[in-house]
Amino acid sequence: MSQREPHTSTEPHAGAVMGMRGCDTAADCRSERPGHRLHTMQTRLVATTASKWVDAVVVKVSPDGFATLAEFSSDSVRRVWHHDAFGGGLAAGDPVAVHAVYGVLALGARHFSVAAA
Secondary structure: OOOOOOOOOOOOOOOOOOHHHOOHHHHHHHOOOOOOOHHHHHHHHHHHHHHHEEEEEEEEEEEOOEEEEOOOOOOOEEEOOOOOOHHHHHOOOEEEEEOOOOEEEOOEEEEEEEEEE
16 A cells, blocks of 8 residues: 655645736736636637527626626526736626636627636
């Protein structure tokens, strides 16, 4: 029987938003975690699964990157997060589409990786 190695200790990130770890500013972000940069594979997958887009309207956008969306097809409200607050390009009343499987928000031709909040 082999000896179990203990898990390596992690650095404390007190006060850091979990999604922002390793991402100091949006301009320098290299993270492809949900809510950060859009991964190439996400772009390809959302293009091949068009039936999974959900149409919605933006109800509220906060400066800290949270957006509340009301879906057209149901009474559901969904909340998403993007580290750059959608580059300031998202406003209440904007029609958007959210991919239900791959965490992408489409605003016209612009696509953002989003994390469920």
